[in-house]
Amino acid sequence: MKITFFSTNLVGLFLLTATGLCLISLNASAQNNKKQFPAPDQVPDTGKVGFPIMPHTQDTGQYLTLRQCIDYALVHQPALNRSLINTDIARTSNAINLAAWLPQVNASGNLVHYIQQPNNNISTSTGNGSATGTTTGTSIRSNYANTFIPELSVSQAIVSPSLLYAAKSAPLLVKQAKQVTDSTKIYLVTSVSKAFYNVLLTLQQINVLKEDTTRLGKSLRDAYHQYKGGIADETDYLQATITLSNSKTQLKQAKENLIPQYAALKQLMGYEPEKQFNVSIDTVQMMNDIRIDTNKRLQYENRIEYQQIQTRKDLQVQLTNYYKYAFLPTLSGFFNYGLQFGNNHFSDLLSGSYPSSSVGLSLSIPIFTGFARTHNIHKAHLQEQLITWDEKDLKLGLYKDYTVSLANYKSNLYSFQEQQKNVGMAKRVYFVVDLQYKQGVVAYLNVITAESNLITAEINYTNSLFQLLSSKIDLQKAMGDITY
Numbered sequence: 001m002k003i004t005f006f007s008t009n010l011v012g013l014f015l016l017t018a019t020g021l022c023l024i025s026l027n028a029s030a031q032n033n034k035k036q037f038p039a040p041d042q043v044p045d046t047g048k049v050g051f052p053i054m055p056h057t058q059d060t061g062q063y064l065t066l067r068q069c070i071d072y073a074l075v076h077q078p079a080l081n082r083s084l085i086n087t088d089i090a091r092t093s094n095a096i097n098l099a100a101w102l103p104q105v106n107a108s109g110n111l112v113h114y115i116q117q118p119n120n121n122i123s124t125s126t127g128n129g130s131a132t133g134t135t136t137g138t139s140i141r142s143n144y145a146n147t148f149i150p151e152l153s154v155s156q157a158i159v160s161p162s163l164l165y166a167a168k169s170a171p172l173l174v175k176q177a178k179q180v181t182d183s184t185k186i187y188l189v190t191s192v193s194k195a196f197y198n199v200l201l202t203l204q205q206i207n208v209l210k211e212d213t214t215r216l217g218k219s220l221r222d223a224y225h226q227y228k229g230g231i232a233d234e235t236d237y238l239q240a241t242i243t244l245s246n247s248k249t250q251l252k253q254a255k256e257n258l259i260p261q262y263a264a265l266k267q268l269m270g271y272e273p274e275k276q277f278n279v280s281i282d283t284v285q286m287m288n289d290i291r292i293d294t295n296k297r298l299q300y301e302n303r304i305e306y307q308q309i310q311t312r313k314d315l316q317v318q319l320t321n322y323y324k325y326a327f328l329p330t331l332s333g334f335f336n337y338g339l340q341f342g343n344n345h346f347s348d349l350l351s352g353s354y355p356s357s358s359v360g361l362s363l364s365i366p367i368f369t370g371f372a373r374t375h376n377i378h379k380a381h382l383q384e385q386l387i388t389w390d391e392k393d394l395k396l397g398l399y400k401d402y403t404v405s406l407a408n409y410k411s412n413l414y415s416f417q418e419q420q421k422n423v424g425m426a427k428r429v430y431f432v433v434d435l436q437y438k439q440g441v442v443a444y445l446n447v448i449t450a451e452s453n454l455i456t457a458e459i460n461y462t463n464s465l466f467q468l469l470s471s472k473i474d475l476q477k478a479m480g481d482i483t484y
Contacts, residue, residue, distance in 0.1 A: 063280035066196050069269055073188050074484060076270035080188060083181040090177035094170035100163055109150035113346075117143040144342035146349050151338035155362075159331040165322035169315060176311045183304045185484040186477065188268065193473050195265040199279055201466040202258045208458045209251040215451065216244040219434070223444060236444035243448055247455070290468050292475060294410065298402045300395055302480025309394055313387050320380035326373045330364040398478070405471065405478040412468040419461040426450075426457035 064072070074080060157163055223240040227233070266273065300306045340354040366373075433450040436442045476482050 062277045064277050065280055065282070066193060069196055069265070069279075070189055070192050070484070072271065073192050073269040074185060077188055077268070078270055080181070080184050083177075083184045087174070087177040087181055090173050094166070094173060097166040098163070098170060100157055100160070101167075104155045104157075106153050107150070108153070109148065111148045112146070114143075114145050114147075117145065145344045146342065146346050148341040148349055149338060151336060153337075154335045156333045157331075158333060158361075159329060161322060161326050161328050161330070164325075165318060168321075169318045172311060172315050172318065176308070176315070179304060179308045179311060183308070186304055186482045189482050189484050190473055190477050192265070192268050194470050195261070195268050196279065197466045197469050197473075198261050199258065199265055200281060201462060202254055202261055203279070204462045204466075205459060206251065206254045206258070208455065208462060209247060209254055211458075212451070212455045213244065213247045213251055215430075216240065216247050219447060219451070220244050222438065231440065239444060239448055243451065286469070290413070290416070290465075290472060292409065292472055294406060296479065298399065298479060300398060303398055304480070305394055306391075306398065309387065309391050313384070313391070316380065316384050316387055320377065320384065323373060323376040323380050326376070327366060329366075330362075332362045333360070334362055335359045402475075402478040405475040409468070409471040409475045412464060412471045416461075416464040416468045419457065419464045422457040423454075423461045426454040430454045 220237070220240040223236045227237045263273075265271075265279075271277070335358070337357040338355070340356070341349050341352070342354075343349045343351060430447075430450040430453070433442060433446050437444060437447045473482075
């Protein structure tokens with residue numbers, strides 16, 4: 001029994017010695033192959049952290065805030081300028097429609113040369129009577145080959161259903177055009193704000209990725225030096241290289257994504273494509289602006305869409321009244337003055353004239369129009385019902401927009417607050433794990449995990465911040481509180 005126990009101990013000792021020799025040989029082999037991994041001399045220089053200038057542009061020194069971008073868009077945006085012109089067109093159209101209330105003066109004239117004279121003529125009375133002294137009237141035929149008859153006519157509308165309708169609908173048409181302009185302004189403020197925040201979001205992501213690339217560059221150098229000193233395995237160095245490469249790829253993608261976002265912002269602003277500018281923001285003011293009163297109730301009257309449908313309803317009421325009072329007569333006054341010139345010799349055409357003038361009233365009463373007036377009134381009432389249902393459908397849609405926007409804002413606010421806490425904790429974890437790795441307490445995999453959690457927390461925080469700002473814009477629009 002003793003011999004067997006002794007032989008078993010010898011076998012265990014032999015296996016332990018063989019295992020140690022294998023590990024020593026593997027470590028020596030790894031030390032001999034260090035030359036295949038070059039030192040990380042070229043670590044990306046990310047520069048200072050802050051809002052960088054736009055890519056592929058020159059730093060012109062012009063930095064625009066959100067308010068300045070909105071003000072620029074309200075002056076130079078093509079869609080808004082078109083709506084302003086349409087408002088002027090509405091005013092001009094009203095002036096044209098109401099011009100019939102003013103006196104209408106027209107001049108006309110006919111110059112005629114008769115090739116074959118007609119039977120009608122201009123006749124005069126002449127001749128003396130017999131010895132008794134009586135006068136006899138004789139019709140002397142006097143045909144003129146050339147005649148010229150100028151005429152001046154003046155008319156004044158007194159009562160006209162169509163003109164009354166034009167007068168009552170004129171301010172409503174201008175109001176409707178102004179509301180289209182207001183709607184365009186609200187769209188611009190909302191769209192420019194969101195585009196501005198998208199640019200800032202991408203810029204901040206670039207800053208976060210720059211910080212991440214800087215940290216990973218330092219980690220790569222540390223892993224390389226530990227690997228060269230035989231403290232760490234080569235896998236740490238390889239993992240650090242892979243992680244840095246992924247971070248550089250994300251940074252490149254973020255920079256490229258910024259270009260179309262910048263172009264979209266310039267388009268919404270109406271900014272010249274060949275000119276450049278950079279964005280700037282007061283971070284303190286931005287953080288103060290994320291709050292909004294969520295207890296405020298929705299007022300439909302504040303929404304421009306509701307105001308527009310009310311204007312449509314008022315216009316339809318005026319049209320219905322026009323059809324109701326279409327039985328009213330059309331009354332106008334007129335004055336005509338004309339001269340008649342006639343002579344067989346064209347050179348003497350204007351040697352004599354025969355003036356004529358008239359003044360009077362013109363009255364037109366619609367007696368029977370084939371029931372067109374009745375049908376028009378019925379049609380107008382049906383159109384009023386359509387607008388009423390459109391109003392009800394609009395209210396349902398506005399309430400849905402309000403509830404969706406309010407829910408998104410509340411959820412984004414909660415997410416922002418949580419992500420703000422996560423960033424602080426992730427930074428603390430990374431600091432501790434990185435310190436432990438340098439002291440050889442934990443493996444490099446823990447550093448990679450902590451770094452990944454940190455970059456994820458920072459990106460999530462940035463996304464939540466600008467999602468919160470965008471959802472605040474949506475909520476203000478849903479409540480009708482957008483100012484311009």
